[in-house]
Amino acid sequence: MKFLHTADWQLGKPFARISDPDKAAKVRNERVEAIHRIGELVDQHDADFVVVAGDLFDSPTPEKSIVSAACSAIGKLTVPVYAIPGNHDFGGPGGLWNQAFFRQEQENLAPNFRILLEKSPVAEDHFTLLPCPLLRQHESEDPTRWIRDFDFSSIDPDKPRIVLAHGSVHGFEASSGVDDDLDEPGSANLLNLDRLPRDEIDYIALGDWHGMKEVDDDAWYSGTPEIDRFPRGEQNQPGHTLLVEAKRKTTPKVEPVRTGRLGWHVINFSFASDEDVERLKELLKERFQSRTGEDLLRLSLGGSLSLEAASRIEEEMTTLEARLLRLRRKFEFRIDPSEEEITSLAERAEDPLLSQVAQGLFASAQGSGEESEIARIALRELYSAVTP
DSSP states (O other): OEEEEEOOOOBTOOOTTOOSHHHHHHHHHHHHHHHHHHHHHHHHHTOSEEEEOSOSBSSSSOOHHHHHHHHHHHHTSSSOEEEOOOSSSOOSTTSGGGSHHHHHHHHHHOTTEEEOOSSSOEEOSSOEEEEEOOSSSSOSSOTTHHHHTOOGGGSOTTSOEEEEEESEETTBOOBOOOSSSOOOBOOSSEEOGGGSOGGGOSEEEEESOSSBEEEETTEEEOOOSSOOSOOOSTTOBOSEEEEEEEETTEEEEEEEEEOOOSEEEEEEEEESSTTHHHHHHHHHHHHHTTOOSSEEEEEEEEEEEOHHHHHHHHHHHHHHHHHSSEEEEEEOOEEOOOHHHHHHHHOOTTOHHHHHHHHHHHHHHTSOSHHHHHHHHHHHHHHHHHOO
């Protein structure tokens, strides 16, 4: 039996830090497009069904257009899709999952979709699901606790048993998802997998951590199928869906398949000399090729540059801003002007006021912090304005 394990779609995520509204909309839409890519995997690998381990939506109150788009995309999948609520789209009275509009769109557009709101086994022809839905955003009790006391003799002994859970496991705190750049440790929705009757369970499909992660041979975080934040090291591998082959009392076979399309990049670069400006430009050219509208970049620059070289960096940033979906800049390089540059600004007999301003900016630019950064920007602008 083969199925796809995915989680943390967070459809409708605003990506408010992307200032261009058209670019933010493109990033949001890519999360819906990821569902179509999951559908392609279903057909390619002849999967029997799909499980979504929580956070299908980014909010318990998504826009109706997002609900319709999600149901339409899910309905195009050729197999059943089972999901549990996570901490973002938690269940409970009055929540999305019981609203008339969702029920209408599910029935009309996605009859193959089933949201599991009860902590009880779901027995299908060839497998049994053990869902652990979050009915509140923060559960103080382990959401998987009910499985510890469950009487497994009441279900078919030959069908594979699959747990669906959303939360943090010991030593691997998951993300609260409150920011598209930060992973905040979670203290609620803690899952104690060690207390589960593991010999009675064949696979544990986990959600909440946005990077793919193997917790045990039979327990995995799938991560979000489309990347939604800048990477946080080698242990965080988002942008995947897991193809799982499960059999009763057998270690499952798990194959990660890449489904993410957008590139989220981190580049840290330090200038040793002005010649390194060209080296950075070559690095950026190699990283992004001729792509536009497909990548986001967090760029940190250190070291030191002359005013002329710093001006060339600003020109490159203008191009990057246009081509990328988002450029997050952290510039900490020092302004180390040449003797000619100092003379051209600070020793202008014909313009003593400009010279006085330049001297003050040179002094301020040698420090650190926001004031020094403003001084460095002002120097670059001043140099560009007075240099032919």
